Amino acid sequence: MNYELFVLCLAMILAAVFRWAFKALPRENWQIIAAMPKQKLETGEWRGENLTFYGAFTASAYIFAVAMIFILLGAISVPITAIAAIVSLVLIICIPASTIIAKVVEKKAHTFTVGGASFAGIVIAPWIAAIADLTMSIPVMPVLAAISIGYAFGEGFGRLACISFGCCYGKPLSDCPVFMQKLFEKRHFVFRGKTKKIAYSHGLDGQKIIPVQAITIILYSISGLSGVYLFLKGFYKAAYIETLAITQIWRLISEFLRADYRGHGKISAYQIMSILAVLYAIAVVFAFPNPSAYQADILNGLGYLWNPMMIILLQGLWLAVFLHTGRSKVTGSVMMFHVIQERI
Template structure:
């Protein structure tokens, strides 16, 4: 009962969030949260650094994914120490990888790729988990099972990416092809549900001059698909069907990651088949191999209430607060937009 109620409430929250976001975030006013003055020019104006909704939403996506991961692993009664070690290991590797891979693939210094970061995460988890088990786990007398951890990771990624695509909408990146250049069937399907971005500082405008043009809402499609996948996989996880939850989530998210590029118009490298598509396919094959060769995880009775209680801990609360701030400052300080600020006194109010 508790497990089903938790999933229902989570799904309801996301549905409301997505409905609002799809209507609102393509607008010009939902790119910049604030501009902070950092340098005064000779003209008397200040040069500002823009803080973006992209960073706010990405930071929120990391926190949501992390919270879901903690909850799911908490249902397995894995000690917080083991969870913290694995989460910190993944963050320290995957967060820098999101920029490094984008730099290699897209030849751009100031961009990120969540797809690349998740690819690295899937690759390193088995080895990081093995190292944690034979060192800290052996000393502290705990063992983190591989397949349940992987299932929890990809489920949390699916929910996190649901919010992450909202960040893409706010910044105007990862955008779809114009409806005018799409197949007639796609034009009929998406004519009433397309995105039309506004604002010259959005990426879709300065990279492709597609502001004000109806485009395929590829970010929205991805968010909806990942949300549905996350919900079903979470239900499977809470029924102790870990391998099914793991394989289902990886296959759906990564297959869509590869297939969806045919509907996108943004630059993802100069190849016909992009590096991101190759990484998605490798992720599927790698995960199927793990599922085939890994021993069956012992079936335990899961109770989401145990996972929720594990969050009510000062160290966990502090960790997610600091994580949000760090990710926001890392991804939210815009390096491709700028601002000029002036300040004045309202004399009639003095």
């Protein structure tokens, strides 16, 4: 398949999804996907556990990121078992890191942080890639480039989860300079629903908000698409540094546009992590050699997704991430069940 055609098709699919999501997800009905009865109350009602679209979109983002890593490394004929081992090691560290770092930085027990998880992944990935090189003779830079591209896509797509839950939100337009109010007058979010975080944390539901999540999604996706093209052309270091630099620099900038709590001080811990991540990535580029460009076969990479082991891995990963992030700890529900007599 032509490299340009693959990138164009991927861009068109993402554009269609995002166009729908930016309109639908701020609405109230796109927060809770289902509720399960957990405990019967004395009134005869049931206390429920809410399952969220946040978890569904987050799990889908992980799947998207992992799938892109398999496609790219598969395109240069890295064995599927080797890719699975590398990805598994990264995820084993990153998934729990999303909770642990949030507890340390935000002092909250029932929250997640993509920024913390990504920083952990950025730090550990070169070491995992180096071990893979020593044990399986897989060049480091293509692995790092593929992981970085997957991360850009995954975090970008994962911001759909933030829109649905009403978290990671921007400042209200009324608090912004005039030029920003004009810029976002027709391109803003208005969140609905008292159970969205923007409502119970700051009472900003129903107000025009800077669409920080949408900007992040678009910017990260463009970065990912550019990284894919560079990777397929054999520019592995460029793909690695481009995706990491854009995502981390935007994280640094975007936090100045956000209204949610990011820790004490003018510069948050996540912004410091972003700066350190860019410096770390630059050091990594100089530490590892850039191998000769492989002849990438994108169809071979796409074929990896049809492997039975791959299908089971992706399904299992989606379920694990959904159960980890999709069971709401900050919202509750009460439900009743009854028989519809006229249908008996």
